[in-house]
Every structure is written in structure tokens, then in C-alpha cells.
Amino acid sequence: MELTEDYENLRKFRLDGDGHRPQKRNPEREVGLAELDQGKLSPRVLYTALGLCILLSVLTLIIAVILMMQMWSETKRLDAGFQEELSNWKSKNREVNNTIMELQSEISHLWSNREVNNTIMELQSEISHLWSNLSLVQSISQWKLFKQSLYYFATNKITWDKAQEICAFMGAKLVVIKSGDVKEYIRGNIKCEHWIGLSDAAEEGNWHWVDGTKLDPNVMFWRSGEPNGAGKENCAQMYMDGSWNDVSCSSKLCSICEKRK
Ligand code: BGC
Ligand code: CA
Helix, strand or coil, rough: CCCHHHHHHHHHHHCCCCCCCCCCCCCCHHHHHHCCCCCCCCHHHHHHHHHHHHHHHHHHHHHHHHHHHHHHHHHHHHHHHHHHHHHHHHHHHHHHHHHHHHHHHHHHHHHHHHHHHHHHHHHHHHHHHHHHHHHHHHHHHHHEEEEEEEEEEEEEECHHHHHHHHHHCCCCCCCCCCCCHHHHHHHCCCCCEEEEECCCCCCCCCEEEECCCCCCCCCCCCCCCCCCCCCCCCEEEEECCEEEEEECCCCEEEEEEEECC
């Protein structure tokens, strides 16, 4: 017992290796260390850890709230942008709708306008006219050269006036025959009964060529008994054998156009 106390006293006042007196003993610290040695935690450590945990949780909560507020304000901002875009789009849509309606009313107004309507109809008839002439113009390569003239033998059947019009469209006239060899050349090329450029429409019995010259009584090839003026026959045709006949100008025949060189 005495020995133990002595030892204890010695231990208390012992100097360390460098000759310093050891620090005053801290019983609490020593208990804590002892508990640590035994694998136990002191309440102070526990409270500190708990405090840290609470602090961390509060910090996390604060950060989460801040982030959520940021997201909410961003969502609000995007939503406002979207709403603005939507309203712009709606107003543009309204504008386009109004323009379409205005145009529609303009169009129906134009259609109800008689002048415009007439112009459209005229244009349509002009177009169909051009289309009908186009088929003839397309076959321009089929013009045949004889002596001083080019001849085009059109096989579509049309009236005398129409034939003249189509020849004129191609810069030509219905054929004028002032010699036997031209008559023979023409006869050799025809495949149907054709109009020739001879008429007495201006004055009955007074036959004129489309070039304005009078029919030469020495150069004419009427079939025997013609022209008989049967009914109202003011235009001349050529039969397949080359002879001529007066016939109604509204008959529909093939035609021969002539272009002088
Ligand atoms: C006559 C012609 C007449 C023709 C009318 C013939 O039978 O001989 O003179 O122009 O008919 O289509
Ligand atoms: Ca006749």
C-alpha cells in the first residue's frame, strides 16, 4: 500500500526526459481517452458529431431551397417567353388569315367584275385559238418548195375564213394558182379536197384571188358546169383531180397555204 502511494507520488512529480515537469493532469480528458481506448465515444464527441450533422442537414436544406427557387424563377422566365412567343404567333396567324380573306374577297370581286370576266374569256379564247394554230406552226418543216413559193398542205378540215386566218398566222395566204404547172404541182400533192385562195364573196360572179388580183379567164380550171353558184357558193375549192368548184365558204375542207419567196 505504501509502495503504491510512493509510486503514484513519484509518477505525479516525475520529470519528463527533457527535464520538464509534465502538464497538470486532466481527469476528464483522461476519462475520455480511456473510453476511447475502450472503443466508447465521449458525450462531447457525440454532441459535436450530432451538431455537425444538424449543421450539414441545415446547409443541404438551404442549398436545396436556393436551387429550387432558382429553378422556379427559370421556369417562370421560360414560361413568360413561351407565352410571349405564342401570343406573337397568334397575332401573326390572325394577320395571315385576314390577308387571305381580303384576297379571297378581292378575287370574288374581280370575278364579279364584268370587264375582268370578259377579259378572261377573251384570253381563254385567244389561248385556245393559239393552241389550234400551234399544231400547224409546229409542222412548218413540212412546207414544200415549188418554183418561187413554199406550200403547206394542211389536212385539218376548216372553213375558208379559218383557213385564211391560219395561213395568215404563218405569214402566208391561201394558194393562188396562175399557171397550169402550179395547178399540176398542187394536184400531185393533195390528199383531200382543198380550199384555194379564190372567192366572189365581195361581188357575185366577180372572182378574185386573195392577193387582190382578178381571176384571169385564160388561166382557170373550173370543173365543167362550175361555178354554178348553187345556193350561196362564194369560195373556191380544188377537187382531187385538180379541177375547181364554187362551194359554201362555211364548208369544212383541207387547205393549202402559200408563202411567196
Ligand atoms: C355540185 C357542186 C356544189 C356541191 C356542193 C355538187 O354536187 O356539183 O356544184 O358546189 O355539190 O356541195
Ligand atoms: Ca358549185
